[in-house]
Structures are given as structure tokens and as C-alpha cells.
Amino acid sequence: MMAYEISLLIVMGISITAGLSLNLITGFCGQISLGHAAFMGIGAYTSALMTKNGLPFFPSLAAGMLTAGIAGIFVGLCSLRVRHDFLAITTMGVGFLFLGIVRQQDALGGEMGISGIPDPGLGRIGFLLFVMGCAALVVYLSLYMKRSWLGFAFDAVADDEDTAGMLGLDVTQFKLIAFAIGTSLAGLAGGLYAHNIRFIDPDSFGFVESITVLSMVVIGGIGSVWGVVIASAVLSVLPLWFQFIEDYKLLVYGLLLFSVMRFSPGGLSALCFNIFSFFRKKLT
Template identity: 35%
Template sequence: MSTSTTDLTPDHDDHEAVPLLERMPGRGSAAAWPLALVGAALLIAGSFLSWSFPDDVLGDLSVNFYPNGLQLCVVALGIAAVIFLLAYRGPLSRLGDWLDAASALRWIGLGAVIYMAATIIAIGWQTGAILNVNPGGWITLIGALLLLAGSLMLVSRNTRDPLFAKTSSWFEIITIIVLLALVLFGAAYALGLEDAVSFALFLLFAGMLSMALTKAGVFTWLGVVSQKNRQVLMFGAFAVAFLFPFTQGGSDENMSIATQVLIFAATALGLNIVVGLAGLLDLGYIAFLGAGAYVGAILSNSAFATIGWKPPFIVVVLIGALVSAILGLIIGSPTLRVSGDYLAIVTLAFGEIFRFTMGNLDGNNGPDLTNGPNGIPAIPDLKFGSFDFGQPHEVFGITLGRFANYYFLLLVIAAFIIFVFIRLNNSRIGRGWVAIREDEKAAEAMGVNVFGLKLFAFAGGAFLAGMAGTVKAHHDVSVTPDQYIFLESAFLLAAVVLGGMGTVAGVLVGATILKLLPEKLRFIADYRLMIFGLVLVLMMRFRPEGLIASQRRKLEFHHDDEDLAQRIEEVHLEEAEAKA
């Protein structure tokens, strides 16, 4: 990987320009590889021994030769370290030509050290004494330290860019299937963790392993593979999402979190059209979700609904989406003539106006439509014919509760939103939005209908949010104005920015992170906003294009990286030649 800083040699002409890592004592030592291998072996062996004397800490870490989930995470890190060591020197050395095994090993070693240190501290904190840590925990920590020390002395040897790796189609498809299966079982295991510290440790494991694979170049190759097998990846992802409720054993708590994530993700995908494609900063987008929710509540069979007409739910979805789209047109027509900070201020004001308006439609300050601050409670569950979403149903011997029923409905709506987003993104309209985002004046000079496309982006995004809102009303059982505050708009915008503007997978990942973490890490609820702000600052500094960014966005944020531009251009040329 020619862009890696570890490729610089220690005898560089300018000593100050050589990274500190390259000047470390023992760099390139013959003992580095055996030391790292011993560390990986101890990492695996120690995980099969008891870590804790009490049996009620972080699950049960007190049994020898019967590791629990947290210990198996360390085993996975050890196995990954062995594979990269064999790729660095051994029977997998041909693989090492394509992957930066040394960088991956450093991240695995660092992750294992932090993981074990946090685990030992947690055991000592929960039991009241560090002496309650059994020898297995210390052996595993020593193994992690040896692995880190050995990996720091290794020198990168990869000579080929994984961006140009050629693999057979069947191998790529199998890799996608295995990866999706790991995502399914990993998500099921993570949601099943009731202890917040255990959940945080699992996140640390997943994050460090992902960083190791990223530094090695595995995700670079996976990005190319995903582009070549987009249909397989798409159908596989929906299969995983469909099977997810069957892994929860009828848990209403976990499925409630999953449905909230889907509502949030579906709404964020609509915002992705406005922000990610058209480049319009909207800080009041939550109002469109609220408009759809209020339509769903007012036209429901609730005893507190103020309108006597009760159409079928399919009609309600369309009405809610259209009302939101009309609001998008109303607010968009005058405000889209401004841009940048002014547009952000106006949309923020629109979101607050919507919330106060819903609170004033109580029959005293305005028409009796929304019951004012009290909202519309007691919204009944949906019914499609004889199918009641509020009742549990047994499928393949597994009981699926109320939230699982709504999960499947929201999955269909999310699939429709993703389909619309992809079609728009790949159309002339999508290219027009991108042109407006990059340079509005240049786009207008080239004949792009700037105002029309901006208005369509506002209305289209609002339409999709309104669809999700109608389901949210029945899922939440009640609708009140205080559910649609500015902070919710900020979190939606953060999900788009954090995941990767203009991409589907990025927004789904961002929405999942921002909705799932507060639910599972309630012990840091008082510091949630501080941690959230810190994460965004770090993201803007080190990865402004988002966690999962398109190649176009990478170039926009790294326009001075000539090597990256050349690599992406070569890949595009190869894809064009293959299609021809």
C-alpha cells in the first residue's frame, strides 16, 4: 500500500520526516515475528482459562475450558493475529503481498491490550478487589502485551494494492455470505447482552477488529467486491434483516430497539437525499416525520382522534406522505432561495414552528386537531384483515411479538425507501443534485434546473419521512409534540454525516450506531451528548467522508491525495473495459 506511512524506510534522507514508529529500537528484529506469535498463542490459551473468581461478573468468567462470549471475542482476535502472522511470514505469504499484515497486527495487539485492561478493571470494580482476577486473565493480558510489542517491531512488506486483487466470483460470493452471517450473529449477540459493560467490551472488540481489517486493506478489497456483486450483497443484506427477529427468541425488548433503529434509519435515508445528494443543510427535518405521525394518529381508531374518517392504513400512509411532501414544498419554495447557513437557520425555525403549532391546535389557541400538548394517546395497533400487529404470532416454532410484527412492516418500507434512493441517485436527477451540491453556480450555468431540483429534493425527502411517520404513530401508541424537538433533527443529520453522505450502507450504519448505543449504554446517559460531540469532532478530523463513504466523497475530502485519485481512476477504467 503505497500510501501507508509504515512503508517509509529508516534510512530516509530527512531523519525528522521518518515516523516515530520506524525509529523504534528493535525495528525489523528477527525476534519480532516469534514474539508476536507467542503473544497470539497466549492470547488464545488464556481465554480458555478462568478470568474471574466470582461467577456473577460480566456473565460468567469463572469456568476453565468453557469460555463465554467475551472470552470468545479474544479468541477471535488471537486467531486473526495468527492468520496475519502466517500472511507476514509462512504458508500464507502470498496473501501478505496484498495485505499490510504488520499494521493489522498492531491494531489487533492494541485492541487486545485495551480490551483485557478494561476487563480486569471491570472485574476489580464489580468485585471490590483486583485480587479476584484469576490467572487466566493475567495470562491473556501478557499475551496481548507480547503481541503488541512484537507487532510494533514488524516492518510492512505488502507490495501490491488490494484494490487491484483478482479473485474468482464464487470466492467473492462466499465471502459476502460469510460476512453477512457474521453480522447477523454478531448483532444478535450484542443485543442479547444485558450488561452495559459487556456490551461496551463487545463494541471495543468489533471496532478494533474492523480497524485492523481496514489498515490491512481487507475492506478496500471488500469495497471492490461489493461493487461487482451488488445484487448478491443487496439480497443477502435483506435476508439477514429478515432473519434477525428469529434470532431474538421472542424478546420484545430487543425487537423494540430494532424497530426504533429502522424508523430512525428510514427517516435518515430520506434526509440523505436532501443533505447527502443535494447538499442542502436541513435542521428541521424531524418535522416531516412528525407530520406523518400526526396524520397516522388523527386518522387512526384512537378514542382521542379528532377526525371521524378512518380510511385503510394504505391510504393513511399515502396521505401522511403527501402531507409531509406538501409541507416540504411550502417551506421549500421561499427558503430554498437562500443557501448555506441561512438555509440551516430557516429550516431550524420551521422545525420549531411545527412543534409549537402541534401544541397549539387544542381547540383554545387554534382548531381542535391534535389535542395540543397532550397529543393523541391510545393509538390502537394496526390490523391487515385478520392479522393483528399487536398480537404475537408463532412462525417455525418461534414466537414473534408485537414489535417483531412492526419490524417486518418497517423493513418493507425501508426497502422501498432504499429502492427509491438508489434509483434517484443513479438517474439524471441524482446527477443534477450532485452537481448542485458541488457547485451550484456551475450547475446553473450548464443548464441544470437548480431551484426545481432543490425543491424536488425537499419534497421527496419529506415524502419518505412521512411514510415512516405513519407507522411510528402506531408503534409508539401515542403522538405528542415533545417527541419532535430540534435534538432529534440534529441526530438524524449526524447519522447521515457519521455514516457517509450519499450512501445507503453508510446511513444505515450511522443510524444504527446513534440509536442503538444510547439504548444499551444507559449508564453513560448523563454524558451522552459530550461523548457524541467528541466522536463527531474526531470524525471530522480523521475521516470527514464518514464511516462508509463513496469513492466520490473520498476524493472530495481528500482532493490533494493524488495517489488515491489515480487508484480510483484505474479501477474505473478496468471496470469500463470489463463491461465493454
């Protein structure tokens, strides 16, 4: 394989992990988050600082997941207090808070970011396989969870948390579980990102990134695992495919986000479903 295709696939794998991690929180458990990139950032900064100080790659990655997950539980506690639009804005605030703190700390590299992050030492192909393995695991985990007892509990919380509470479900506990799993997977995506680019700065985890991840989930079809996988894969390489229209790249991206929401609010999975049932009606 060419080096270019390899990096493309790595980027895809990382996006799928990130997209599915948010899908767990927003899609399965119904808690919207506009600050998901902050958790990727926490994972990335933790693992990058550790490998830079000579620690091996895998434990650092795990530590990144752990810190991101702990931060996620704290934000999950916020979700117990506020709902819907308020939660959206609170999580957005968490995202900006992360940026604001990282920017002013010299120990975290400040505005300049962290450069010279060591290579994980797996080789490009090895790293690709590892990323793809992680993505596949997350896909499996999502599919498994969706059918499991936990997935049904998440569904109930997403649908109507008051009713779920009355039926005896411990809403608090399920929300925290969703946040803990989702954000630690985001930390994994962040750690992989840091060791792929081998340079991170606050802007890599800004508001735009959070929106990009959210749009992967929403365009794919909120809660749909395969929809999100496809949307993450396509959206992550879209800017590279659009190189030929250079100057109009972001314009097309913005209009695309807008049009999907305007014309097919259920995302791509709803669109496919509608087309499918349309043709079935035609045939019968």
C-alpha cells in the same frame, strides 16, 4: 424472537428510513436541513389523527406522506431564496414553527400530545416486517436514484448550483423534487414512529430529533447510502446500549458527535475508505 429485539429492530428500521430521507435532500442535493423532524412530525400527526378517527392504517400512512411532502415543497421554495448557512437557519426555524403551532393547538393535543393511537393490526412481527420492508424500499430507491439521471442532476446542483443552472439544468425543479421526495419519506418514518410508540407529543419532533437525524447522515458520510444506513442503525440503538452508563449517556453521545466531526469530517464512510487505502498501501 424476543419482544425487546423486535422493538429494537423496528426502531432501527424507522431510523434508517428517516436518515435516508434526509440523505436525499442534504446528501444528494446538497440542501442542508436542520428541521427535518418537523416533517416526521407532520406525517406522524396526520396519520395518527386519521387512524384515531377510525380510518385504516395504510391510507392514513399515505396521507401522512402526502401532507409532509406538500409541506416539504413549501420549505423547498424557501431554499430557492436562501442558501447555505441561511438555509440551515431557515429550516431550523421551520422546525420550531411546527413545534410552536402544535403546542398551542388543542385539536392537535397541545403539550399533552396524542395518546391511544390504535394498533395497525399487523401484530408485532408483521409490523416489524412492514417497517423493514419500507426501509429496504427506501434503501433501494436511494441506490437507484444515485445512479439514475436524477441523481446526477442532484449531484450537479449540490456541487455548484450556478454552474448547473448555466448548463441548462432546471435547478428550481430539482431542488423541489429533492425536498418533495425527502420530506414525504420523512412523513413515512413519522407515521411508522407514531404507530410504533402509539403516543406522540411535540417534544418527539423537536430540535434534538432534527439534529439526531442530521448526525446520522453526517456521521454515516454525507451522500453515502450504506454509510447512512449503518450510522442510522447504530445511532438509533446507541442510547439503549448505553443504558449501563445511564447518567453519562448524553455526554457520551455529544462527545461522539464532536469527535467524529473533529477527527473524521467525512464521516464513517470516509474513515473506512482511509483505513482501507492505508492497508492497501502497506500491502503493496
